[in-house]
Amino acid sequence: MNTLTDATHDPALRSWVPSANAADSDFPVQNLPLGRFRPVAAEGAENAPWRVGVAIGDQVLDLRLAHEQSPWPDEVYPLLKQLGKGDLAGFLALGCPAWRLLRQALSAALAEGSEQAPFLELCLHPQSAVAMALPLVPRDYTDFYAGIHHAVTVGKLMRPDNPLLPNYKWVPIGYHGRASSVGLGGGVRRPRGQVKSSAEAPPTFAPCRRLDYELELGLWVGVGNELGHPVAMAQAEHHLYGVSLLNDWSARDMQAWEYQPLGPFLAKSFATSVSPWLVSLDALAPFRRPVQRPEGDPEPLPYLDSDFNRAFGAIDITLEVWLQTPRMRERGLPAVRLSQSNALDAYWTAAQLLAHHTSNGCNLATGDLLGTGTLSGPAPGQGGSLLELSQGGKQPLLLAGSDESRTFLEDGDTVTLRAFCQAPGAVRIGLGQVSGTVLPAL
Numbered sequence: 498m499n500t501l502t503d504a505t506h507d508p509a510l511r512s513w514v515p516s517a518n519a520a521d522s523d524f525p526v527q528n529l530p531l532g533r534f535r536p537v538a539a540e541g542a543e544n545a546p547w548r549v550g551v552a553i554g555d556q557v558l559d560l561r562l563a564h565e566q567s568p569w570p571d572e573v574y575p576l577l578k579q580l581g582k583g584d585l586a587g588f589l590a591l592g593c594p595a596w597r598l599l600r601q602a603l604s605a606a607l608a609e610g611s612e613q614a615p616f617l618e619l620c621l622h623p624q625s626a627v628a629m630a631l632p633l634v635p636r637d638y639t640d641f642y643a644g645i646h647h648a649v650t651v652g653k654l655m656r657p658d659n660p661l662l663p664n665y666k667w668v669p670i671g672y673h674g675r676a677s678s679v680g681l682g683g684g685v686r687r688p689r690g691q692v693k694s695s696a697e698a699p700p701t702f703a704p705c706r707r708l709d710y711e712l713e714l715g716l717w718v719g720v721g722n723e724l725g726h727p728v729a730m731a732q733a734e735h736h737l738y739g740v741s742l743l744n745d746w747s748a749r750d751m752q753a754w755e756y757q758p759l760g761p762f763l764a765k766s767f768a769t770s771v772s773p774w775l776v777s778l779d780a781l782a783p784f785r786r787p788v789q790r791p792e793g794d795p796e797p798l799p800y801l802d803s804d805f806n807r808a809f810g811a812i813d814i815t816l817e818v819w820l821q822t823p824r825m826r827e828r829g830l831p832a833v834r835l836s837q838s839n840a841l842d843a844y845w846t847a848a849q850l851l852a853h854h855t856s857n858g859c860n861l862a863t864g865d866l867l868g869t870g871t872l873s874g875p876a877p878g879q880g881g882s883l884l885e886l887s888q889g890g891k892q893p894l895l896l897a898g899s900d901e902s903r904t905f906l907e908d909g910d911t912v913t914l915r916a917f918c919q920a921p922g923a924v925r926i927g928l929g930q931v932s933g934t935v936l937p938a939l
């Protein structure tokens with residue numbers, strides 16, 4: 498715990514929803530992530546409007562019903578009315594004071610001993626009985642490259658003597674991604690594109706043979722900024738609502754051929770998958786850590802620096818990738834973990850990415866999505882992509898407890914990203930997960 502935490506992070510707090518108190522629950526009462534859902538069992542469910550809900554244990558609190566059926570503090574009613582209409586984006590645009598007010602009200606309402614419990618018990622749906630939507634429809638999507646260990650490992654594959662380009666420690670590298678193909682995972686179609694079988698051979702148009710994932714966090718903009726008005730570091734986190742998991746599916750063979758000189762294009766734009774629950778920066782408060790740059794590295798330029806960022810800019814989030822092959826599925830074997838890494842190893846913080854993005858006056862809007870870049874650790878087994886784990890496809894990765902191996906993804910493979918935070922004096926919270934299964938090329 499630290500100076501950023503309040504009563505909503507109290508580790509002694511328990512919920513009257515029993516599953517929220519399980520030690521391994523991603524969604525205890527200290528988390529309270531928001532998402533959009535609709536019950537699947539209801540008649541005409543496939544056409545029903547999306548509702549806003551809060552994940553609590555293995556349940557979803559339906560904020561439309563909660564608004565109608567429970568008493569609330571006066572100042573919370575307008576927020577619940579808006580959320581009750583399904584308008585999550587409108588709520589996020591209200592900014593920090595509204596986010597905190599709702600968090601405090603939900604914490605009190607879902608905590609053990611709440612007088613609202615008898616009313617709110619009637620407003621729960623099992624998560625297994627709802628369909629989820631994207632929390633927000635991203636208007637724009639930018640992918641950064643903040644994972645320095647990813648940048649070094651990938652750089653080594655191309656430039657063994659000089660893996661890190663000279664700009665890396667000065668400027669947060671990013672490119673504009675494609676918002677239209679951001680989804681929740683499910684089936685992900687193997688793309689076709691220009692690929693080369695060797696450096697000398699001419700390209701052919703064929704299904705991607707080096708399909709990969711990238712383990713990232715998605716940062717969701719809550720409050721935008723006006724065109725021409727950069728966001729200062731001191732305000733940057735007031736513009737960010739929270740985080741989800743993000744899988745930046747990547748076609749390495751297409752990427753290797755197309756990326757020069759303007760960067761990734763079709764190798765990335767066929768699919769990006771995010772997890773459905775928005776975990777707020779407020780919920781992550783107990784897991785904030787100082788930023789530690791290695792001795793001898795340049796200090797960030799003033800527009801990317803603040804006392805707050807130095808003290809709390811990093812976030813301790815454990816990140817995992819799991820893989821289940823079709824053969825494992827046939828044999829009833831569970832997924833195997835391919836890697837574990839931590840967001841603390843990112844070189845640039847969320848605030849720095851947002852401040853840098855707007856530093857030229859570029860305007861962000863509610864629902865804009867910023868990918869952090871692949872978050873790998875320094876050790877060989879901590880690569881956040883198969884490109885790293887198989888050293889560019891040269892060393893097949895043996896899958897534990899199976900006779901199979903992988904260099905890149907095969908059809909039918911299911912990739913699942915998971916993340917959670919744990920620290921002394923805090924209750925463990927999780928981000929949930931995002932899964933995608935590779936479908937054969939058309």
Ligand code: CA
Pocket residue numbers: 640641711713745868870871
């Ligand atoms: Ca990426």
